[in-house]
Amino acid sequence: MLKYIIITICVVGFVESFFWELWSNPIIPVREFNGHKVYRVVPETLEQLDVLKWLEADNDLDFWTDAAIYQNVDIMIQKDKVNEILNTFKEYEIQYQVMIEDVETLVAAERHAIENHKPSRRFDEIDWYSYYSYDEIIAWADSLDCGENVDISSQVYGSSSEGRDLKVYKFTNGSSDPNPRPSMWVDGTFHAREWISPATVTYFMNDLCRNPSNTFLNDVDIYVVPIVNPDYEFSTNFLVTWTECGEKQERITIHPLDASVLVYPNRNFEFKFGGNGTSNDKCSNNYRGPNAWSEPEVRSLAEYLISTTNSADWRAYITVHSYGQYILIPYSFDNETFPADFPEMENLATDMESAMKAIHGTPFTVGHSGSILGPTSGCADDWAYEVANITYSYTYELRDTGRFGFLLPAQYIIPTAEETLEGLKYAARFITL
Known part of the structure; x- marks a missing residue:
């Protein structure tokens, strides 16, 4: 053969x-x-x-x-x-x-930029002038020391298809309050080609750790997964x-x-699995997998969120992707079905966009995901809203609008991260009101 x-x-x-x-x-x-x-x-x-x-x-x-x-x-x-x-x-x-x-x-x-940049830094250093591997990002995150004002902890919540740790990092003021605190989840790197996603999410982590003006951490816990799916390292x-x-x-x-070489992870969540915008053809870029939760990266993330409802009062879920410059609001599965909380979700999305645009003037289109991009099913934000009951659930699609697409040069990492940071911080402050 x-x-x-x-x-x-x-x-x-x-x-x-x-x-x-x-x-x-x-x-x-x-x-x-x-x-x-x-x-x-x-x-x-x-x-x-x-x-x-x-x-x-x-x-x-x-x-x-x-x-x-x-x-x-x-x-x-x-x-x-x-x-x-x-x-x-x-x-x-x-x-x-x-x-x-x-x-x-x-x-x-x-x-050329990566080759020139590598000799000038330690393995566990990140400076946002280049793109980094899974091992480098995790080594850096594990070495973060936030001092006395912010407590950072990590937890392995599962294993990838190739046995790599799936890690979440929690940022808090260290309060011993026994009651569930308002909590926000931020994740990145569902897909290999979206290099700007882990770069931006790690920038957010660094700011949570180093910036003493983040007083919202007195009232909210923030959970961050810089790499949802780490098996590109293999x-x-x-x-x-x-x-x-x-x-x-x-x-x-x-x-x-990707968790397998075929499955599109953001079509593998159980809610509306197998619906519009997916395929059962293994040759399709939208192949949803043989069944919901077939990918351990997807299944482990969902199980962790559900299992922590007694310790975390989940109020916001933001998954960071690229590209297109959108802030997308559920639902994705249909272009005519809107969540009951859509007006409130849209108000926050509009305010996040204003905060982001104020940094470098970069516009983001805000709106209903299924209407803007067409229906896609089995998506993370739909599941977070409908099943995990996280009202303020969104997908960020970062720079750009197509000039570079997935090949966004490293020189745009910092400006992209700076504007995204403001949207994420606005959401963190909002959910404590």
Whole structure:
């Protein structure tokens, strides 16, 4: 059967593993991806939407954003596919524009920045001028000393698919109050390609620890998971493999961070599992898994939140993703169903956006997730609101709006983290009122 096994190099596998493995395996050969482009299209008819969904299923393309009617859809196209796909766009009158002219240019620049930055720091140091691996982030978090004003503690709440610790860090003023205190949960790194997520969440952790003006910690406990899914640390595979999917050969991208190489973690929560915006096709980027909770990273997070309701009065849940610059409010599973608390949730989201925009002028679109991005089911924020009963549940989608997409250069880490910090701190203060 060897003749049916094809191995090809693709920027998807490369960008999702290269930066995380470069530090631990510097002898990995350099790959080049000259000519790979990212295009943006906006389907304006159901026929155009069907064409995009067909392209997603039947071509060697990487959809950076989900295909939805009247929404921006960003697609990475390999060099040898560009003309073919553009002809399809023209045939169906799908308007398109180039967002990234050459993916390799951005990849090479980031690789160079990482290589130059590594010798200047200790393994357990983070300075937010570069992106870091799971081992480096956990080593740094475990070494945090917040002094006398803030008590930081950590707990292993589960194990990943490859046996790595799933760790949550709790920040408090050290109060011995026996009653459950108002609590906020913040997590990052559901997905490998969202490098800005762990960088931003660790920046938030550092501020909680070092900034004496965070008096809200007198009244609220904050739980932070910098890396929900750590298994990108395991993979050194930059390739895209081919396997049998149904009756035909289909592409399966190796996602080092994902709990399995197939399942999309943010489609694996039990609430509305298997609904809109998911697929039971193992070849789909929206493959939801064989059943709800099939991924230990997802299951362990949910079990921890539910198990701590006697010690934590959960009032806010914020999961940090990229990209697009959104503050998304449940529900995600449908574009017409709104939570009962939507007006209050929208008010807080609007205030968080104002606090974030005030830092660098970066705008964020606030609104109902299913309406803005199209329906997606089995998502973390929907589950947090509906099942864990956490009223103020949100998804942050950080910078940018597509100029760099998932390849956001490290020079944008600090400004992105600074503005996100203000939104998170506003939420922390709000839930104590």
